[in-house]
Amino acid sequence: MPKLGMQPIRRAALVKATIAEIGEAGSLDVTVSKIAKRAGVSSALAHHYFGGKQDLLVAAMRHILSVYGAAVRRALAGAKTPRARIDGIVAASFAPGQFEPAVIAAWLNFYVQAQSAPGARRLLAVYQARLRSNLVHALRPLAGDRAPEIAETLAAMIDGLYIRHALGAAPDGQGATARVAACLDGLLGEGA
């Protein structure tokens, strides 16, 4: 079987298996052996393609974030009006895919990691900055100078609603979108 060009295939499989394992465990307390077994290889191979357990976990987190980033970009591409841009960002953040157990587990553990792991903190900062930038850009025509602070408020609402829906009874984002919209209307309604 050992054909050429296995590297990217194995890496992808291992990352996928890592995410699945994290989702099943709910935490980063996963073993390399279990991951490797799920990917259909030996644990030694996981160490071969990734330096060690840490690198595997980082790669998994990075993959999750890149998927989310791509969804946001896709949502923004098809939006013409400022309001549609905001709605797109919100919709992407509350898309069904974001509420898969593995994705929820990844995000929550990412927050935990961001406390102490400089790499994770930096990555989180990048994604938060990008989100804020997108929101400010969309809000500028609607709110003028108040765009930055409203963006911060919306970003916090997105995070807060996500966690509440992720850990609450409703396993999807139903209602969250409407709640953000109502809040935005309220904030835009009152003049400077």
Added chain:
Amino acid sequence: MPKLGMQPIRRAALVKATIAEIGEAGSLDVTVSKIAKRAGVSSALAHHYFGGKQDLLVAAMRHILSVYGAAVRRALAGAKTPRARIDGIVAASFAPGQFEPAVIAAWLNFYVQAQSAPGARRLLAVYQARLRSNLVHALRPLAGDRAPEIAETLAAMIDGLYIRHALGAAPDGQGATARVAACLDGLLGEGA
């Protein structure tokens, strides 16, 4: 040295040490030995007073939540107007004590635990329900029928802003209180 009535003292010391250790590690990946050493006792004693590591961690989480609950209750006691009640809840949620590294670590890991540990999930549900109840009660005179949904929105904002401040550059809650107030004004401003 072995006097009588050491049980509560040791338990308290062990809980305190556990929280400190969690704060230092940033995660629940702490060893009983380290905790016991920090509390000035042997690891065997930790197993003696608590059944095992799990119980120790649960006790620590429970303590953190009870401290927060007490702070909220204290804030509500000295508030007379509905608006003062809301401000009190918000102020308690963003009090300096809530942003100590150990407390932040506890909350973030509590979210992680709530995914899969039924006990943690139940505890979280209780505290969220209590927060929502307090908010609805305070909002009723101000918003009438819309109190429940506005409460949900405020609760999400509190959670979201907390996480952003906990993991962001600002290690305190400065600005968060004002942002909640502005959002609330917006939501109350527009009629049904």
Added chain:
DNA sequence: ACTTTGATTGACTCGTCAATCAACAAAAAC
């Protein structure tokens, strides 16, 4: 004095897991 009882520990067991290594298989290169 003697016994019971709570407090306390050091030493030990047992399991787990990350990481390493030597070796083997298959394809490619020469």
Added chain:
DNA sequence: GTTTTTGTTGATTGACGAGTCAATCAAAGT
């Protein structure tokens, strides 16, 4: 046809950590 490169694993190691236990110590009760 040999050598090199790439893919792959089983077995092993070394460390670490949770939980147990028998034994010790000091006070309180009788």
